[in-house]
Amino acid sequence: MKATLGYLRRADQDFSMIEPGDHIAVGVSGGKDSLLLLYALSLYRHIKPDFTLQAIMLASGPTQPDTAAIEAFCHRLQVPIRVEPTQLYQILFTENDGRSPCPLCARLRRAMLCDLCKQLGCNKLALGHHREDALETLLMSLIFEARLHTFHPKTCMEDTGVTVIRPLVYMQEKEINNM
Numbered sequence: 001m002k003a004t005l006g007y008l009r010r011a012d013q014d015f016s017m018i019e020p021g022d023h024i025a026v027g028v029s030g031g032k033d034s035l036l037l038l039y040a041l042s043l044y045r046h047i048k049p050d051f052t053l054q055a056i057m058l059a060s061g062p063t064q065p066d067t068a069a070i071e072a073f074c075h076r077l078q079v080p081i082r083v084e085p086t087q088l089y090q091i092l093f094t095e096n097d098g099r100s101p102c103p104l105c106a107r108l109r110r111a112m113l114c115d116l117c118k119q120l121g122c123n124k125l126a127l128g129h130h131r132e133d134a135l136e137t138l139l140m141s142l143i144f145e146a147r148l149h150t151f152h153p154k155t156c157m158e159d160t161g162v163t164v165i166r167p168l169v170y171m172q173e174k175e176i177n178n179m
Helices: 002-015 032-047 068-077 088-094 102-120 131-145 173-177
Strands: 022-027 051-059 081-085 124-126 154-157 162-165
Touching (some): 022 032, 088 102
Parallel strands (some): 022 124, 124 162
């Protein structure tokens, strides 16, 4: 965990991700990346205590997921969680005319997460993207858009006023898998 906190601290310092008074929503999917990020940020509060956390999760499948284990994890970390039901599945798989749902899903999820941040009074949204996610995004951009582009570690979403941060951007996926 020491290495994870080191990556998080370096990203915070390099990109000024976490500022005094921030209310940070952590997008939790239930996967290893987002749960590690939530845990690391909960520990980071002891190093840099002037920010608060809120876990947010979009229920996007055809049925309501069992979130009891994630809710218990958040309770142990003393981080409130909000599970928001959505119509993502219906939009992507019944109203999308057979097109690839990936680009639309990414845009809709980010918009829903930012809207939820605003409802909860959060000014930042932390996502669990790591180094390989940035590299994969670069490769996909090159192949499908013929341009060199990847996501930024810190991005202000002008239309919502929410800033998206990716505190694990320096961490390798294999390190997450070994935790």
